[in-house]
Amino acid sequence: MEFLFYMGDVFSPVNFGLLVLGTVGGLILGATPGLSPTMAVALLIPFTFQLEPQQGLILLGAAYTSTVAGGAVSAILLKIPGAPANIATTLDGHKMATKGEGAKALQVSFLASAIGGVFGVLLLIFLTPVLAQWALAFGPSHLFWLAILGVTVIGTLDSSSVVKGLLSGCIGLWLATIGFDDIMGAQRFIFHPAVSGGINVIPALIGLFAIPQVITMFTKGRTKDTAEVITVKKHPIRFAFIEIFKRKTALVIGTLTGSIIGLIPGVGGQIAGLVAYDQSRKFSRESEKFGTGHSEGVIAAESANNAMVGPSLVPLLTLSIPGSPTAAVLLGGLLIHGIFPGPDLFMNYPQVAWTFIDSMLIGQILMCIFGLYIAGLAARVAQVPRAVMASIVLGLALFGSYSVQHSMGDVYVMATLGIAMYFLERFGFSAAPLVLGLILGPIAEANFIQGSMIATATIGVGVYFFTGWLNWLLICIVTASIGYSIWMEVMMRRYTTKDEAIAKEEALS
């Protein structure tokens, strides 16, 4: 209960001021496409030079927490995920916004974020020593199977058919091979200097999601009556609370999946949201509503990506190994003040460590309060005329993709992928599986190569990838996931009438 002892420190005027600053700033940074949590934390580190270690960490912790949640704002309102963690939020969140339920979607998303986030931090507080061992249990073979599990999700994610989902996943996997490969340094498909470093996920994300939106907005603005404006239904916060407790299954699945995946080093928040979304769809009684603007989709995705924040710090705080890019930046922030994280961190610097963790706990709640407040305001974004909106989004897309590493190459990549995606969407392909392929490709590949290098030097590839309970557990989940997808597809075919199929095609074009 040591964490309660240091809780008072969070509320000292300077600390609390910094916490509020970090939270509000983080929400704004997070809502800007292209500014991922990692970038936001890296941008803030120079400001912590002048602060006490404790204060600096409060600022960084608050910013980390709230950028992850802030990404949901642009995901819901503009269909542009603020960071890879928010991809799954776009699937149902944006559909809700177009139905006029933007305010509801935002409220539900912030509440789910806060609940998931608090749970994650509580795990960090109470179970750190146990979890540290679990984080180390994942070797190359396990990470490989985990990535394969992600690949199985691709087929059923937000596409008109499994085949199209798999095809766009394959395009994503191919895009992931471009550039110098991670391990051997071999050059693959480098047809232009802009792609020599590979396709950066952030510009790809912006291009694939934002540009088709922009083009659609422009074309509709010309052909249809521009006065057509989406209404925003008022949604009292009280109803958001009721909604979220009615959707317990999604909340529980999201929170648990997020916490478990957050722990696994190297996989992190990028896929937590997507896996949680997929799992809660499989367990939901209304699974057919997913993808049409169903609040369960938002709840699962957002509770997962915030639940992952706390556990993702476990390997950093106990073993001094950063488990995610953001944790690596935080490690820099700790070292600069002469604090070495490790098992004795809580003994040597209890005040710093516990205040940091406490501030993340309070930060989740603050984030929720501010988030609910801006939800009412931000939902009005939907009322901005299309032409204006499209220009703003285009500006943000350019800014966001350039700012990742100050490179015009990334802007070209963003534009090319975006225009290609516009046409692919006409044919019923979807951006989410493509991005998932892009993210999972390198994880699967690098871990397979590393695993087989270790295996050939020691016990052989077959034995290495197919023994041990963790490998088998993952293989079983993979098989179950594939089986479920096939079964669903067969059932769908059996019961879909010709009229429904035609209506579905027309809705897409």
Place this chain on the structure above:
Amino acid sequence: MKKWIAGAALALAAMAGSAFAEGHGSYPERPIMLMVSYGAGGATDFQARIVTMTAGNKDALGMPIAILNRSGAGGRVGWNWFATEAEGDGYTLGAYNIPHFIAQSIEGGVSYSADSFEPIANWGADPAVFVVGADSTFNSMADVVAYAKENPGGLTFSGAGLFVGHHIAALQLEKAAGVKLAYIPNNAGGAGAMRAVIAGQVLGGVNNLSDAYRAQAAGNVKILGVFDVQRNEAFLPDVPTMMEQGFDIDNASVNFRGVMVPKGTPQDIIDHLAATVPTMFENKRVQSRMAAGGSPMHIMTRDEVLDMWAARQVTLETLLAGL
């Protein structure tokens, strides 16, 4: 309006002309950019931010230095950009990592070599060390090599990638001990390589002294040897060098970090930077922050760095010739 524009354009041209005529007397006139070819939060980025934090002081450059990360492909993306596209106007600096970029240029497939850049000054030297898990049965390099002799090609050990300092150290060890080893390059850099050691996925690993020192302090690893010509008195006075343990290994794998500019930068700007930048590294605040972060400093002037680059080029060419 047209007249006004024409006038403004003339004035601008005149200003540009006069600035050109004056030479670089008032350099620097605006903030300077330092390109780091690794991601934010990595050791190079972290140290670059510390050593440049006093650039804006009157006794240093008088203008702040902003860090720009261009990461990817083990640094190749950033250095490719720096060699081919960066402007040689003194406002674009780059951070170098030796032996990384020289080894990569020898391997080929990149558009830079040691001749593409002009060094300014060196700020740090981070030697590679050999680590094993805390519960490992290996207690010295002799144990490690004995195991490798019994199981040729079966001693798995991790490092940050191919053609980086860790890989060079691995090659040197293989050559000096006369055994075949299984070097496993990690895609998540030094941190990933360290995790593989602590989790027991590999039997040992080559890692940065600064990171290994922290991991040892945390009780996670044992450090068996330093790939340098002398012991590190500041952090690891008790760990013997490879030479002391009977392996003929020099400091070719030591990760030197410093500042450079692209070829074609005016000589007077290079001279100005070469005179000021080392004093900037010597700043008390910089030194104390670096020490607090566990980052060993090693300040070298431009001439010393030029010699070091030339020496590395020769060593690495012979070492990598067999690959």
